[in-house]
Amino acid sequence: MSEPHRIPINAKFGDDFVMHVVVVNSADTMAEVAQKVAHHSVGKRVRPQPRDLAVYYEGRAVDAQTTVSEAGIRPLQHVFVDYA
Amino acid sequence: MPLMKREEWHDLVREVDWTLSYVDDDAVFPAWQSGTGKVPREAWSAWEESYKISYPEYVSVQREKEASAFAVKAALQRSNVFDNLDEGWKSCAKVHFGAVSLAEYTAFIAEARMARFGLAGAWRNMAVLGALDEIRHCQLSLYFAHEFVPKDPQYDWALKAFHTNQWAIVAARALFDAMMVGGNVVDTAIQLPLVFETGFTNLQFVGLASDALASGDINFANMISSVQTDEARHAQQGGPTLELLMKHDPMRAQWAVDKMFWLSARVFAVLTGPAMDYYTPLDHRKQSYKEFMQEWIISQFIRTLQDYGLKKPWYWDEFIEGLDIWHHSLHLGVWFWRSTVWWKPQAGVSKAERQWLAAKYPKWEEIYGPIWDQIIANINNGNMQATRPETMPWLCNTCHLPQCTHISSPDGKYLVRDFALTHDNYTYHFCSKVCRQIWWEDRDMLHVKTLSERLVTGDIQPPDFAGLLKYMALTPDVMGDDAYNYKWAEDYR
Numbered sequence: 291m292s293e294p295h296r297i298p299i300n301a302k303f304g305d306d307f308v309m310h311v312v313v314v315n316s317a318d319t320m321a322e323v324a325q326k327v328a329h330h331s332v333g334k335r336v337r338p339q340p341r342d343l344a345v346y347y348e349g350r351a352v353d354a355q356t357t358v359s360e361a362g363i364r365p366l367q368h369v370f371v372d373y374a
Numbered sequence: 375m376p377l378m379k380r381e382e383w384h385d386l387v388r389e390v391d392w393t394l395s396y397v398d399d400d401a402v403f404p405a406w407q408s409g410t411g412k413v414p415r416e417a418w419s420a421w422e423e424s425y426k427i428s429y430p431e432y433v434s435v436q437r438e439k440e441a442s443a444f445a446v447k448a449a450l451q452r453s454n455v456f457d458n459l460d461e462g463w464k465s466c467a468k469v470h471f472g473a474v475s476l477a478e479y480t481a482f483i484a485e486a487r488m489a490r491f492g493l494a495g496a497w498r499n500m501a502v503l504g505a506l507d508e509i510r511h512c513q514l515s516l517y518f519a520h521e522f523v524p525k526d527p528q529y530d531w532a533l534k535a536f537h538t539n540q541w542a543i544v545a546a547r548a549l550f551d552a553m554m555v556g557g558n559v560v561d562t563a564i565q566l567p568l569v570f571e572t573g574f575t576n577l578q579f580v581g582l583a584s585d586a587l588a589s590g591d592i593n594f595a596n597m598i599s600s601v602q603t604d605e606a607r608h609a610q611q612g613g614p615t616l617e618l619l620m621k622h623d624p625m626r627a628q629w630a631v632d633k634m635f636w637l638s639a640r641v642f643a644v645l646t647g648p649a650m651d652y653y654t655p656l657d658h659r660k661q662s663y664k665e666f667m668q669e670w671i672i673s674q675f676i677r678t679l680q681d682y683g684l685k686k687p688w689y690w691d692e693f694i695e696g697l698d699i700w701h702h703s704l705h706l707g708v709w710f711w712r713s714t715v716w717w718k719p720q721a722g723v724s725k726a727e728r729q730w731l732a733a734k735y736p737k738w739e740e741i742y743g744p745i746w747d748q749i750i751a752n753i754n755n756g757n758m759q760a761t762r763p764e765t766m767p768w769l770c771n772t773c774h775l776p777q778c779t780h781i782s783s784p785d786g787k788y789l790v791r792d793f794a795l796t797h798d799n800y801t802y803h804f805c806s807k808v809c810r811q812i813w814w815e816d817r818d819m820l821h822v823k824t825l826s827e828r829l830v831t832g833d834i835q836p837p838d839f840a841g842l843l844k845y846m847a848l849t850p851d852v853m854g855d856d857a858y859n860y861k862w863a864e865d866y867r
Contacts, residue, residue, distance in 0.1 A: 298829075300768045300777075300792060300794075300803050302790065302792070305744070305789075306790075307706055307707070307741075307742075307745060307778050307780070307790055308703070308767045308768075308776050308777060308778040308790065309767060309776070309778075309790070309792060309803070310765050310767060310768060311765050311767070311768055311826050311830060312765060313830075329764070330764060333748070333752075334710075334749075334752070334760050334761070334763075335710070335745045335749060336744075337744065337748055365830070366800075366801040366803075366830070367801060
């Protein structure tokens with residue numbers, strides 16, 4: 291198993307209007323990825339809501355405890371996060 | 375001795391050409407510069423411009439224009455007009471100066487190349503005058519901006535911008551280099567005088583001039599109107615070139631037109647769209663950006679297609695839909711990332727302005743209302759940190775603009791989607807299917823890394839927002855901020 295390392299992804303949150311550059315770690319869980327992506331949108335341009343977040347990769351929701359490595363998310367890939 | 379009438383000698387001097395015999399024709403006019411392609415060499419002798427002008431006439435007319443432009447400038451220099459101009463309006467001028475001044479110089483290079491490698495004597499003659507025009511435009515733009523540098527360092531970007539890697543300038547250079555200097559002169563003639571100068575420059579130099587006059591910026595209005603009179607003349611190089619290309623290689627003509635129209639529209643959406651729909655004071659807006667586009671670009675473009683037998687571009691419906699979207703998204707992005715530009719973006723979303731936007735763009739409130747409402751709430755709660763970015767947007771590999779284009783889906787919702795393409799084990803991202811299609815066709819020529827790629831591959835150090843600002847050469851005295859110091863948000867308290 292390789293050392294945890296930084297992975298830049300192309301990410302969007304919900305109804306926000308733009309994709310961001312977000313750097314996650316290969317050992318991050320999807321819950322952590324969701325927070326990192328949401329940070330740039332929620333409360334800035336997207337109204338905060340008291341709801342769980344979900345991560346979607348290659349069109350499918352990924353379990354919150356799955357890590358970036360386990361999900362197979364590679365550098366420069368697109369990840370979508372939204373309220374569940 | 376009486377002088378001969380112009381008609382008696384002009385054809386002799388405007389079509390200087392001969393069959394080379396001491397050197398090979400293709401040594402003087404190599405194919406990769408002259409770009410004749412499927413057009414037979416001898417066909418170029420039919421090239422003819424509609425409006426003919428001799429050099430003495432050119433000098434006389436230009437002298438009058440210069441005298442007039444500089445007289446107005448000198449008169450206004452002694453007034454306090456500048457000090458009383460709206461801060462949002464001033465940003466229109468700053469955007470123009472930064473994005474246009476050295477684009478004019480790039481256009482000079484394009485004209486000089488056409489003057490050297492154009493395969494018709496008459497074309498080379500027109501291009502010499504075009505080259506002189508573009509030197510004039512570059513000099514006028516720099517000189518007019520220079521007066522204001524002591525008052526406001528953002529005007530210094532009239533000269534500095536093209537020497538930086540500021541993100542909007544990277545997008546502008548990607549467009550202008552491809553349009554003006556990247557290819558052979560036949561492609562250049564279709565891309566620059568035809569597609570760009572018979573349509574888009576009208577929007578910037580005539581449409582914006584009317585807003586400038588309404589805003590009281592007589593100096594700027596006068597300068598850009600004067601520039602546009604030259605444009606009308608040298609833009610006519612496109613027509614005769616297209617005519618020949620349509621006879622011998624219509625597919626090539628169609629591609630050059632389609633590609634350059636889309637890419638020009640993308641850059642205009644970030645530079646001119648916000649200026650017309652947000653920065654120009656509400657009472658001074660003559661028309662919306664969409665209305666200006668319909669009048670100056672679309673009608674003209676459709677006529678050109680019909681006149682020359684071209685088809686509508688394959689993406690036409692998507693472009694038309696984009697008139698309600700692109701520049702609003704890009705304006706939002708420019709405002710939110712305002713520290714990354716060399717002007718002061720005017721948010722343009724007071725209640726009265728939003729009413730105007732909603733009237734001109736029925737989808738505006740649905741798509742952008744909630745986003746601006748959150749920003750306004752943050753401003754009024756004193757949470758300014760939340761109105762500032764901590765990362766950068768992902769930029770399109772073709773147009774170098776943020777991926778922020780809402781596209782309609784079958785359920786009626788407007789969503790921003792990622793258009794990715796993996797090629798040779800590398801994933802590229804695009805703002806739209808069209809940018810992706812253009813990239814795919816031209817992929818052998820498109821190698822400039824976007825700023826987001828430069829950030830993630832280590833070219834920008836440190837790899838954070840401060841490093842990005844430094845990389846883009848934005849100093850604290852130039853970094854943009856809200857033009858009205860957020861006073862407009864009080865409307866919502």
